[in-house]
Amino acid sequence: MIEVRELTKRFGRTVAVDGLTFHVKPGRVTGFLGPNGAGKSTTMRVILGLDHPAGGEALVGGRLYSRIRHPMREVGALLDAGAVQGGRTPLGHLSWIARSNRVGRERVVSVIEQVGLAGVARKRIAGFSLGMRQRLGIAAALLGDPGVLLFDEPVNGLDPDGVRWIRELMRGLAAEGRTVLLSSHLMSEMELTADHLVIIGRGRLLADTAMRDLTGVRDVFVRSPRAADLAAALSAAGGTVAPAGSGNGEGADLSVRGLGPVEIGDLAARHAIPVHEITPRAASLEETYLRLTEAVTDHVSGRADR
Numbered sequence: 001m002i003e004v005r006e007l008t009k010r011f012g013r014t015v016a017v018d019g020l021t022f023h024v025k026p027g028r029v030t031g032f033l034g035p036n037g038a039g040k041s042t043t044m045r046v047i048l049g050l051d052h053p054a055g056g057e058a059l060v061g062g063r064l065y066s067r068i069r070h071p072m073r074e075v076g077a078l079l080d081a082g083a084v085q086g087g088r089t090p091l092g093h094l095s096w097i098a099r100s101n102r103v104g105r106e107r108v109v110s111v112i113e114q115v116g117l118a119g120v121a122r123k124r125i126a127g128f129s130l131g132m133r134q135r136l137g138i139a140a141a142l143l144g145d146p147g148v149l150l151f152d153e154p155v156n157g158l159d160p161d162g163v164r165w166i167r168e169l170m171r172g173l174a175a176e177g178r179t180v181l182l183s184s185h186l187m188s189e190m191e192l193t194a195d196h197l198v199i200i201g202r203g204r205l206l207a208d209t210a211m212r213d214l215t216g217v218r219d220v221f222v223r224s225p226r227a228a229d230l231a232a233a234l235s236a237a238g239g240t241v242a243p244a245g246s247g248n249g250e251g252a253d254l255s256v257r258g259l260g261p262v263e264i265g266d267l268a269a270r271h272a273i274p275v276h277e278i279t280p281r282a283a284s285l286e287e288t289y290l291r292l293t294e295a296v297t298d299h300v301s302g303r304a305d306r
């Protein structure tokens with residue numbers, strides 16, 4: 001369990017984290033989302049004792065990171081995969097970390113195999129791709145077999161096979177009862193990987209919610225040649241009805257909220273109104289995320305179609 005309470009961190013005049021409170025529970029993958037500069041990495045660095053907060057605290061298993069006797073055995077993290085000496089080999093690099101944390105050599109061999117680097121265990125890291133460095137960073141995080149894991153952008157630089165591997169690894173670690181906090185800007189991937197989401201913007205909490213609650217059914221698309229009659233009947237039954245698109249000439253398309261597809265179908269039948277399509281539409285995580293963070297995004301991109 002990770003507990004972040006009223007956390008504040010400033011860099012000069014910049015407030016990177018602003019009174020942030022959330023918990024990361026074991027047994028599920030918690031996605032950590034927010035626009036560039038929202039304060040995700042800073043929060044993770046404070047959790048790991050690498051930055052000191054101006055206010056509040058971050059606890060791992062009820063303690064400050066600095067108070068944990070064998071931190072590697074309780075918390076594993078991948079923050080910056082580039083921060084490895086190129087002259088070392090994976091075996092040398094991980095053996096050095098293992099020795100300084102009293103972790104056995106057999107564990108080093110085991111994590112090298114787990115992350116798929118067995119074939120290059122004795123090769124110099126200098127020649128590694130970003131994806132291979134990410135795998136090495138993940139191996140270091142797993143080395144102490146910790147119950148709490150933090151990964152900052154672990155899919156960065158990975159090919160589709162690697163991305164899928166990370167997804168399965170994260171889900172596997174959570175299924176073993178570990179606490180997994182994962183940041184990524186890849187919404188489609190996050191949608192497949194995380195069970196729960198913490199979304200921040202300008203250092204503040206925007207959402208702390210189950211994935212299914214954020215991306216549930218958005219509306220029901222309904223097509224009927226007698227759309228106006230159907231809209232009136234649906235509104236009378238408590239639905240919120242709006243035009244959906246421009247229609248196809250034989251009637252208008254409707255977007256209906258507050259009534260399910262079965263209720264809509266039954267209602268149409270009772271009024272003898274023909275219906276040509278009823279489709280529940282889910283909101284994607286990307287759509288919901290962009291709506292939530294619209295007001296707190298500092299670097300807005302130009303639209304490609306302009």
Ligand SMILES: Nc1ncnc2c1ncn2[C@@H]1O[C@H](COP(=O)(O)OP(=O)(O)OP(=O)(O)O)[C@@H](O)[C@H]1O
Pocket residue numbers: 011014015016034035036037038039040041042043
């Ligand atoms: N060492 C530092 N010195 C000064 N400012 C910093 C430092 N680290 C972070 N910041 C600032 O704090 C804010 C939060 O940055 P942070 O890296 O935590 O955001 P992030 O959500 O991880 O962003 P990204 O998605 O781009 O990685 C930004 O305004 C950033 O410029």
